[in-house]
Each structure stands twice: as structure tokens, then as C-alpha cells.
């Protein structure tokens with residue numbers, strides 16, 4: 188912090204104090220308000236705080252928080268402090284707070300909201316940008332992902348020094364990263380195909396086979412990859428929106444393997460469940476390699492990550508063991524179904540439609556709920572009736588619950604998986620206590 192200009196130093200100090208006041212008064216973790224206060228005093232604060240550090244930016248529709256956490260864990264092998272916005276405050280103020288709190292850290296691993304990537308790249312001049320996936324977040328934003336990809340292209344074209352790590356299995360990501368000069372392509376898989384039937388280059392229909400995807404018209408095709416998550420094949424057979432039999436194994440305990448850029452193969456067993464997290468982990472390994480951390484150093488560190496901002500945490504409540512899963516959009520729901528404990532473990536689905544969730548719940552119709560057949564299903568949240576109608580259509584039997592505690596009372600002692608969208612997840616966390 189000694190290198191910062193005086194006004195930036197003062198702004199960082201005041202931002203930290205504001206954040207602490209906010210935390211003490213119980214208004215969240217304080218990272219946003221602290222950053223907002225700092226920005227008022229020094230509009231250039233993010234650029235100043237990022238200067239002279241090696242910055243990694245992580246973005247995409249799903250998996251940002253987890254991948255950021257995994258990269259941070261892997262870089263632990265270097266033995267120096269890493270600044271990170273571990274709790275997902277992923278716009279300018281949250282990033283300022285994260286860097287301000289760790290002012291001497293030579294590394295910064297930062298999750299970035301996908302809409303803000305160009306501005307954040309401009310301010311932080313990242314050494315590495317990791318691009319995970321792009322899919323509709325809510326129905327009212329479906330068209331926006333094409334616009335976002337276009338803006339990424341422009342930003343990456345203007346950042347020749349930046350190394351990109353990108354998921355080659357997502358056509359829109361491949362297109363977005365296509366203007367970058369240096370790309371490490373990763374075969375990280377893609378379960379959700381509904382937003383990538385069309386060629387981003389020419390609009391024609393994309394074809395998929397065991398080798399990936401390609402456009403029959405213009406020749407735009409999946410790039411050759413340096414890193415491979417090997418359970419990708421099951422993914423391709425599963426097809427769009429269909430849960431293939433290979434995916435019904437319950438997620439937890441299922442391992443894949445990873446092939447690194449040198450062709451070495453290792454088992455990819457994580458403590459975090461599900462193939463979405465294995466996908467995040469392969470991206471994290473590819474990023475870590477760019478910092479000289481090889482797979483054998485990084486894998487044990489990735490295994491030590493047991494929960495991410497309350498997700499996957501198990502908590503006891505009334506004799507039941509609850510496990511919280513966050514699913515904010517159709518692709519996220521597929522990923523959450525993938526990690527459910529096998530039947531007859533019950534599942535509670537909780538849906539709200541407040542601002543951060545999107546007001547429109549019609550995206551519920553994009554999700555295939557038939558995978559829930561054969562297990563007790565409970566439905567809660569402010570929009571539980573919307574979800575109930577949707578489940579009726581898929582002939583999934585369910586019971587309504589007024590709250591998470593009511594759901595706990597309705598199920599026998601044992602496990603209860605909870606899938607919730609954003610504000611419903613936060614409400615449940617609050618109910619269960621900040622121990623999470």
C-alpha cells in the first residue's frame with residue numbers, strides 16, 4: 188500500500204473502515220459499501236490498487252465463485268498472499284474492497300460479473316482472464332449473452348498481453364475468445380446446449396458429435412484443446428437438456444480424470460461434488476500452470492476446498508442434514524440435479540423472483556424436472572406456486588412448504604438436499620444462521 192498515491196491510500200483506508208462498520212452492524216460482509224465509499228473519494232481506485240500485481244479475472248454465467256476459489260487455492264502453492272473477492276461481490280466496488288483488504292498481496296484472483304469484464308479488464312490489466320461459459324441467466328436476459336460475447340471480443344482484441352484460459356466446449360466462449368492473441372483452450376465440457384445451437388460467427392446450425400461442435404456453413408469449429416476433462420464424452424452423449432444415464436450416478440463420489448497440457452493424466456477427485464465443479468477445477472489447473480504451479484502441486488490444494496460461500500455446506504437442523512446448492516438459471520439447475528444424493532433422499536426446491544433473481548420466472552420452463560421422479564420433492568420460496576405448476580407439467584409429485592423449517596419437519600431424519608435460486612438461497616442461509 189506504500190506505493191499508492193496519498194488520496195488512493197486514504198480512500199482505501201476509509202473504504203476498509205466503512206466495510207467494517209457495515210459488517211459490525213450486520214449488513215452483510217461490507218465489501219460493497221466499503222468499495223463504494225472508496226470510489227467516491229478516488230474514482231481511479233481500482234486501477235491504482237491493481238497496479239503492480241498479477242491479476243486473474245474469472246467470468247462466465249455459472250461457476251465464477253467456485254472457480255475463483257479453486258484458482259486461489261491452487262496459487263497457494265506459490266506461498267504468497269492472494270487477494271480475492273471470495274464472497275462473490277463481483278463488480279467494481281467489490282473488487283476494490285478485495286484488493287484493499289490485501290494491499291500487499293502480489294496476486295489477485297477476482298471473480299467479475301460478465302457484463303463488467305471489459306471495464307474491469309481496462310482498469311486492472313489482468314495477466315490472465317478465465318472464460319467459463321455463457322448461457323441465459325433469466326428469461327429476460329436471453330438475448331444479452333450474444334451482446335456480452337461481442338463486448339468480450341472487443342476487450343480481448345485490445346489486450347494483446349493478456350493470456351486467456353477458455354472453455355472450448357462452449358461455442359459462444361470459443362467465439363468470444365477468438366480475438367485474443369494467446370488462448371489456452373480447455374475441454375471443460377458443456378451440459379447446457381440450449382443457448383448454443385447457432386454458430387456465433389454466421390448464425391447457421393451447429394453440428395455436434397464426439398469430436399465437439401462445428402458449423403457446416405462457415406467452418407467455425409471447436410478449437411484444439413491443451414487441457415481435457417475426460418468425462419466430457421458422457422456430456423456429449425447426453426444431448427441438450429437431457430440427463431443422460433451417465434449423469435444419474437449422484438455426482439458425489441464420481442471422479443473423472445484430467446489431461447494436462449503435457450499429456451499427463453491424473454484422477455480428478457475433488458471434495459466439491461459434481462461435474463460442473465470438475466469443469467471449474469480443470470480451468471483452475473490450467474490457470475495455475477501459467478503461474479508455474481503444476482497439476483501435481485495444485486490437485487491436493489483443490490481437494491481441500493470443501494464449500495464455497497455456503498454452497499455444498501452440510502448443516503444439521505432438527506435431526507436432518509441439509510446440504511445447500513445454489514442454482515440461479517437453467518444451466519445451474521442441471522448442474523445442481525447432477526449432485527443430488529440418490530433417491531429416496533428428499534430435495535427442497537426454493538424459488539424467489541426478486542431483483543437479483545430476475546422478476547420473470549418463465550425460465551423455470553426451460554428446466555427438465557423429470558430427473559426428480561422417484562424422490563420426495565418439497566417446494567418453497569416466494570414463487571413456489573410457479574414452480575408447482577411447472578412440476579405438475581412434468582408429473583413430478585411434490586408438497587408445498589412455507590419455509591425451510593417446515594420442509595425439515597416434513598421429511599424423515601436423514602439427508603435433505605436444498606436447491607435454491609439467489610435470494611432464496613440467501614434467505615435460507617440467514618434462517619440457518621451465519622455459521623454457513
Ligand SMILES: [Zn+2]
Nearest residue numbers: 386389402405
Ligand atoms: Zn458458421
